[in-house]
Amino acid sequence: MSPPASDAQSSKTLSKDASGITRRTLTTPLPNPSLMVTADHTLKQEEAPVYAPARGEVLLHIKATGVCGSDIHFWKAGRIGSLVVEGDCILGHEAAGTVLQCGEGVSNLQPGDRVAVEPGVPCGTCFLCMDGRYNLCEDVQFAGVYPYAGTIQRYKTHPAKWCHKLPSNVSYAEGALLEPxxxxxxxxxxxxxxxxxxxxxxxxxxxxxxxxxxxxxxxxxxxxxxxxxxxxxxxxxxxxxxxxxxxxxxxxxxxxxxxxxxxxxxxxxxxxxxxxxxxxxxxxxxxxxxxxxxxxxxxxxxxxxxxxxxxxxxxxxxxxxxxxxxxxxINRYRDTWPAGIHCLAGGVLDLKPLVSHTYPLERSLDALYTCGDLSNGSIKVQIIDERDDVL
CATH class of the missing domain: 3.40.50.720 (NAD(P)-binding Rossmann-like Domain)
Structure with missing residues (x-):
């Protein structure tokens, strides 16, 4: 487990995150650009706060995020079924990145680990979670679904339990493809x-x-x-x-x-x-x-x-x-990441040809526009961040 953030990295500021929880924010060497959708169906790029990892969480540097059809739905329609965009929300949920810091109690990961992000965080206590069908949990906190911040940003905290280590022969781009x-x-x-x-x-x-x-x-x-x-x-x-x-x-x-x-x-x-x-x-x-x-x-x-x-x-x-x-x-997935990683690492599937377009994080708007217009001929659009001097 990594030590707490230094005074140089740590801010005394407390602020509420998108779900209303008060958290400690960090100051970082690089800004945290993010792509947000609004309740009136517009997209905007804004700096997002960087939160210190709470107990059981890790702070990630998101290296790759795929643009999903659901991101386009939330942008253009403002909803998917009962899931409605009621305010600003950072999009993105197909992601992989690097662990920067570990919160208290994290033992399965350490700084420098390369991970794929399983974006849904179920409650863990309802009858569906207890039955192993956590993908049906009604209280799931799913990245990129209002009000929970998604992965189209440089820095994101996420529970360590839902971060899966990537072997050395699986790239960040492939790690982001584990979600679809x-x-x-x-x-x-x-x-x-x-x-x-x-x-x-x-x-x-x-x-x-x-x-x-x-x-x-x-x-x-x-x-x-x-x-x-x-x-x-x-x-x-x-x-x-x-x-x-x-x-x-x-x-x-x-x-x-x-x-x-x-x-x-x-x-x-x-x-x-x-x-x-x-x-x-x-x-x-x-x-x-x-x-x-x-x-x-x-x-x-x-x-x-x-x-x-x-x-x-x-x-x-x-x-x-x-x-x-x-x-x-089906509703999303459950217990699939380890098997998916084995498929990619073992050469059972080669999904790399699907990535047709890549954009740097600072051009995430262009990525959404490309994906949202079928005439552009995109298959899978990914947003990448290759910076290494993040902390």
């Missing part, structure tokens, strides 16, 4: 993806592409990935050459697109058994969820991983019912 990988891993585990059974991935964005690679690594075959954008499908084909691609036809309805997708499987020779057993729906778009329902085989599973609108009115209820199709959902 965790989403996919939880979805695949919950869907029960089967070795040698067909699967469809709807959406060739970052989550869909990770799902495609993970499905391939898990032994599912044949694989088809769908999207509206031919450029993303071309990327997907290069990323996982054994997968087939399907460009969604805007002129067809959900059933029509589903028929075309199913034609890419060996149904003609082996019947309905050859239809995809699993569909991983990674867009959250209502029409795509409906297409997934018509695509999956009878008795199969549609796993909705994507974030969609609050109410969907047109789901084909009786089709799902008569075919005994399991329509399932």
């Amino acid at each position: 990988l965790s989403v996919v891993m939880h979805g695949i585990k919950s869907a029960g993806l089967s070795l040698g059974k067909g699967a469809v991935i709807c959406g060739a964005g970052p989550i869909g592409l990770i799902a495609l690679a993970a499905a391939r690594a898990s032994g599912a075959h044949p694989l088809v990935i769908t999207d509206l954008e031919p450029s993303r499908l071309a990327f997907a084909k290069n990323f996982v050459p054994t997968a087939a691609t399907y460009q969604v036809d805007r002129q067809l309805d959900a059933a029509g697109n589903a028929k075309k997708i199913r034609e890419l499987f060996d149904i003609e020779n082996i019947g309905e058994y050859g239809a995809p057993e699993t569909v991983l729906e990674c867009t959250g778009v209502e029409s795509s969820v409906i297409t997934a329902a018509y695509t999956v085989r009878r008795g199969g599973t549609v796993m909705v991983i994507g974030v969609g609108k609050e109410i969907m009115n047109n789901l084909p209820f009786m089709h799902l019912s008569l075919a005994e199709i399991d329509l399932k959902f």
